[in-house]
Amino acid sequence: MRKLTLAVATFALLAGCGYSDTQVPAAVTPEAAPPAATVPCEDDTGDPTRSYATADVGNSKAIQDIRDQGFLRAGVSADSYLLGSRNPFTGVIEGFDIDMVNQIAAAIFGTAQGHVQLRVISAADRIPLLQSGELDIVARNMTINCSRWEQIAFSAEYFQSGQKVLVAKGSGIRSVADLSGKRVCAPAGTTSLDNIQEIAPDAIPVTAGNHTGCLLKFQNGETDAITGDDTVLAGLAAQDPYAEVLTGEALTDEPYGIGVNEENVDLVRFINGVLEQMDADGSWQASYKKWLQPSLKAPATQPDPVYGR
Amino acid sequence: MTQTQVDSSHEAQLTKQLVQEDVPRLLSRWQLVAVLACLLFAILTATIQVLSWNANRQAANNTEQLVRVQNIQSTLFRADALATTAFLTGGLEPPEQRAAYDEAIETITRQIAEAAEAQPADRDALAALNTAVTEYNATIAQARANNRQGFPVGAEYLRTASAGLRDTAVEGSAIPIVQALVAANAERAEDELNAQHPFLILLPGLAALGVLYWVNRQLARRFHRRINIGVAAAFATVVVLTVVGFFVAAIQASSNNDLEAGSYDTSYRESTARTAANDAKANESLRLISRGSGQVYEDRWVVASETVEDNASTETLPYWADYVAVHQDVVRLDTEGQYDQAVELSTTDTTLDAFDARSQEVIADAGFQTTDALRGGNTGILVLGFFTLAIGIAAAGLVTWGIGLRRREYA
Secondary structure, three states: OHHHHHHHHHHHHHOOOOOOOOOOOOOOOOOOOOOOOOOOOOOOOOOOOOEOOOOOOOOOHHHHHHHHHOOEEEEEOOEEOOOEEEOOOOOOEEOHHHHHHHHHHHHHHOOOOOOEEEEEOOHHHHHHHHHOOOOOEEOOOOEOOHHHHOOEEEOOOOEEEOEEEEEEOOOOOOOHHHHOOOEEEEEOOOHHHHHHHHHOOOOEEEEEOOHHHHHHHHHOOOOOEEEEEHHHHHHHHOOOOOEEEOOOOOOOOEEEOOEEEOOOHHHHHHHHHHHHHHHHHOHHHHHHHHHOHHHHOOOOOOOOOOEOO | OOHHHHHHHHHHHHHHHHHHOOHHHHHHHHHHHHHHHHHHHHHHHHHHHHHHHHHHHHHHHHHHHHHHHHHHHHHHHHHHHHHHHHHHOOOOOOHHHHHHHHHHHHHHHHHHHHHHHHOHHHHHHHHHHHHHHHHHHHHHHHHHHHHHOOOOHHHHHHHHHHHHHHOOOOOOOHHHHHHHHHHHHHHHHHHHHOOOOHHHHHHHHHHHHHHHHHHHHHHHHHOOOOOOHHHHHHHHHHHHHHHHHHHHHHHHHHHHHHHHHOHHHHHHHHHHHHHHHHHHHHHHHHHHHHHHHOHHHHHHHHHHHHHHHHHOOOOOHHHHHHHHHHHHHHHHHHHOOOHHHHHHHHHHOOHHHHHHHHHHHHHHHHHHHHHHHHHHOHHHHHHHHHHHHHHHHHHHHHHHHHHHHHHHHHO
């Protein structure tokens, strides 16, 4: 029998059909990551945008320490177009958030030139890096809220953002009500996705790793709309001439603040002074007009600071 | 009883036995058994030898196919490393890097076609691979188009293309397919390298010798001569052919074992190292593109680097060490906030290119040594197979002649 098998194998091999086909591997679906645990807010003071009032802290230890190290260490984003993103032509990180960092550095050193060390961080790194003291500030479209106040401190609100929807021009979608039966993309595990499902329950949720991933799906016809902060959507719309952000009332309020270590109250007071100065000299407005207004297509004013902590 | 009386009594008994038996018919039967034994021995031994020859031929072909698919795998990672590194240099990528990427994709496309021609069993997988490579190339083109306009979504297309290349969660992703091709061809090559069976070749020989011995005994019992010269000559022929066949197969098996542990292993492991090295470089670029969010790529760099160190040959390890030193500088600069200097170093450094070039030479040399050794002495086994068949048939003729002598004697 063995000899017979060998003989048959010989002829089969000589005929060139001796091997079974190489199998194309099937997809292996990874286990879904558990949703991030939300930190409960135990000490709700009412208005989370309340910060520390300005004071003459220019020569305080907090500011002097930064002068001594020679540069301001700021955590920023490099892929949020118009807020903080790397210009591929110049290699420079630029945007509305970066303007805030440069203004603070200029107030400390006289000029921002050569006195800023930008560190590109992920959203998840924002609080740990402030707590560990590796960063002086974080300017990375960070929403001020009560639970974050329990971990870090915030400047006064420097931009009033809110959740909106991006759609294709001429898609016929004019409001959130038109999203029924349409696919809407948001980064997985974000509150934006939960909000849109609450407001437009018949919309079909689509997820991606981040907002730029949603734009990729939008351009490839895998989603009809994207939802997220209006600033982020403005950055996406600026990259695609066929996209527009729906105008009108925002679905939620997202007040942005500069994050600081909670011990560093003098730095917070100093930053609030810088923000007031920006309001007074028109530099905030200039920055808004340069980066966000062309895509948001609406004028805006700097939020009035709220103090009282 | 006198001696004369004993002899005459024995002769009388033999004559009586021969008269009782149908001796011509018995002679024909023994002749048939012995001839069949010789012919079966010749056919089976020759078949095993042709099978050995074919196994070596297939081992060489499968090794060539393995080198080919491993080259496709390495070149895919090299293309990805080139695409990601070019991305770091700004909107307008250097023409030479663009040309190197295009050349890598052309190499992959050509080798997919060659591999499909060489191994029909790989055709379906190669067709799926071709689709995956086309999709990867299209996504890279979208990444470029966006990057040239200064849009960050270009980087997202690049990340998607890179991730899609490797993603096991996506049906038809390129790298899992090419890994399946590497595994299948390595298994085929190793199975064929281990297909030399010296002891198997003894079996038909021993069986034929047993039959010839038995036939000779039957003849000796009925005739006065202890040895039939024809059967004895066939016996000696089978002994010689079996011993020669055994030693040739044993030498071949030993030589194949040496190859498997030597040049074949070098080629396989160096290819694994080259693939991991290019994967590492792509991850270095992705780390820099992602900037502060790039730790996941650094972790992958570490895994790839360990694979290189475990598999690279002594010829290429020093080149890898050069690159590792540069990478550590890139990481240090990036961590210290000197991002632009990190990018400058990463995009202008040529140590990985040096590793890649040397690695390709090592793979080509080792692959050639393997296939050359397998094909070099292989024709001898085929000739031996035909020789065994011819001499085995001649042994059957000797048996016929030897038993023919007894038949004439009896007549």
